[in-house]
Amino acid sequence: MRELAAGSTFLEAVCSATNGAGVVIGTRTRKPVDGAETVEADDGPQRAEPPQPTDDGWIFRQAAWPNPTFIYESAQTFEGLIGIDPGAREVGDWHGLAIRDLTKEIAEAANLGGAPLLTLQCPAQLPIIVKTRNHDLRTRKEIAAPCASLAVRFSIALRDTSVAKRFELSDRIHELCEKHGFSFWIADTRPAHRPGNWFEVCHADGQFSPLYNGDIRSRQRISTCLPVTFAGPARIGSTHAIVSFLQRYPQVGVVGCSGSTLADLAFVHLQLSVQGVAAERLNRILGKLLGEQSTPARPRKLLRELFNRLGLKPDPVESGPSAPDPAIDYQSFAGPAFAYRPHLMPDSLAVWISWEIARQDRSLDAPLDCLYRAMAKVVPRLSGEQEPRSLGDVATVEYLICRATEQSVVRGKAKLAVPRTVLRWFSTGGAEPAASKLCVSLEEAWKSEVEQSAVDGVSELTVAWRESWLGHWTYS
Structure with missing residues (x-):
């Protein structure tokens, strides 16, 4: 996030709230527009900055440098909405695993098309509920869906805007949703249809994904949420790299997420659930880690060190040449953790x-x-x-x-x-x-x-x- 300078000019902001906690991210110029100056980038090592407590929460400050070559046309997007468990009244461990795995698959679909993942949001509102009596359109009634459901909303920028590319993306995600038992909608792109109009691709009647039935512990309610935010130059594959790393830890899920680009900077905010770790213990270990001079700020290094101190072991990965990490130069902002508060x-x-x-x-x-x-x-x-x-x-x-x-x-x-x-x-x-x-x-x-x-x-x-x-x- 760009430093907040006295008299600086507001640019953009994104806000997201779920599970009893929220995040507000804003970008500003370093100085007023009429007094802008050239500032050299600092490529040296940086460490994670501890949060500054306020009456309303915590504030993180850090500088990040935009990628001026990241340009996309906002109208040329593929937008989708996937319902995981619309009837849930509280979040369970299996929800965190499902959101984590689904987010990784969405980011991977964008990567295969060489396109950036523009927005990511969970929970999200599902489409309007339409009811009729005996399929009689004269009795049609529209009911507002719940404000927030366990669903993931996303948009992908398309370099290739052909119909074939849209079908390729929708078929890939459709197959994924049928495999998991999720529902899937895509944005209605017909003329005069604004954001919020959806076309249903598949409907799911079940409430529990068959792929998460193996472990009874996964059905338990989550106990702890750890908010983490990653910021850096917007580029293809950064979200995929972060979530793929999290997937190596079976005890770590994602119970809320918000991703967007502001002024060519990418912000990926995740609420992590850690099975078997209380918020008090997590904060004690995280506070000690952030207080050290050698604390790493890069996403993988910071999370690996934190999970190691929590006693979490990653699943083994295949040996071989490692792919470049698009988020290797991102800054990380972690914590404080809090006890989960069920949201009706x-x-x-x-x-x-x-x-x-x-x-x-x-x-x-x-x-x-x-x-x-x-x-x-x-x-x-x-x-x-x-x-x-x-x-x-x-x-x-x-x-x-x-x-x-x-x-x-x-x-x-x-x-x-x-x-x-x-x-x-x-x-x-x-x-x-x-x-x-x-x-x-x-x-x-x-x-x-x-x-x-x-x-x-x-x-x-x-x-x-x-x-x-x-x-x-x-x-x-």
Whole structure:
């Protein structure tokens, strides 16, 4: 992550939250645009920096150097969504193994096509649930899927945008999903179909992958989560290299992930589950490791040393010449670990938002400040709460992407998790769903807050309970 300099200019940000913890990653220029200076890269050895505690969490700071040759056209992508266990109410050890193995297969599919893996997200929202009575379309009813399910959403940049290449990718992943018993959707790329429209490729009725039935221990609930983030020049194969290394350790799973590129830098954030290791012991060993002067910062070296001190042994690998590691120069940010807190996924409603603002220092916080003030006015008190709390106090950001464009405009898109009890305020009967009434009221209140604020250049404000209903200029 680029160093935060006083008076520096905001560029881009990505945010992800799951299992009771979240990560916010931002990039800034070293100095204001009008005072930019040339800085030489430091190619010498670097060590992992320990986190700095704050009231809201921990902050990691480090410099990373972008790869200026990494260029892709965002419109030329292959986007997919794989459901692992949609009905799960808590995360088990087998989920971590399945997400880890699935992520590796997705990254490998991108590598074989010589294409970069652009985005990676888990958990993710599944497509809208459509119900009919006796297949009568006149009784068609659409229901919002749970806000977050055990599913992996990804997008791959295509150098070859031919139909044959798309079929090759979809067939490979389709075969994988049928083998594991997973469901699979691909993004609908027909004209006028925006992000959030999906085409179902295969449907899975089971909830437990037949490939993870061998070990009864894998069915136990996870106990510890270790957040780790890897940052470095965006290049093909870096995610695959990191996850392939993790796959050598049978006790280590991935229970949440978020990957994206910001300003030509790749960020791969993983929540690792380590079977049989308590959070207290993990933090004690990790703290001692990060406090040493010789602590390595490179992903494989840091993880290998950490796992070795935890007593985890890797599976043997075939001898032979080792392939180049695309993530060999990445920086690693690890911990602190925390005890897993079950998240009741079906009890939250996903509310999608998007906005646009003229590029300025407050490109991220200004629109969101107005949004949270609007939520507090739309729903001032939630029913069933012991203490008076507004919607603005309980709504959480589960996913956010904010990018600066060449037109001096910053565009943002986010998914909020709000308690379904909020819908009681809007269940007044009629044909319009309560979720739609909530979104309309929130969008109007948001626009009003922006107009009353002193922030200029905010526009294209949209609130919807379906991702595909957001404004036209939104990012995946």
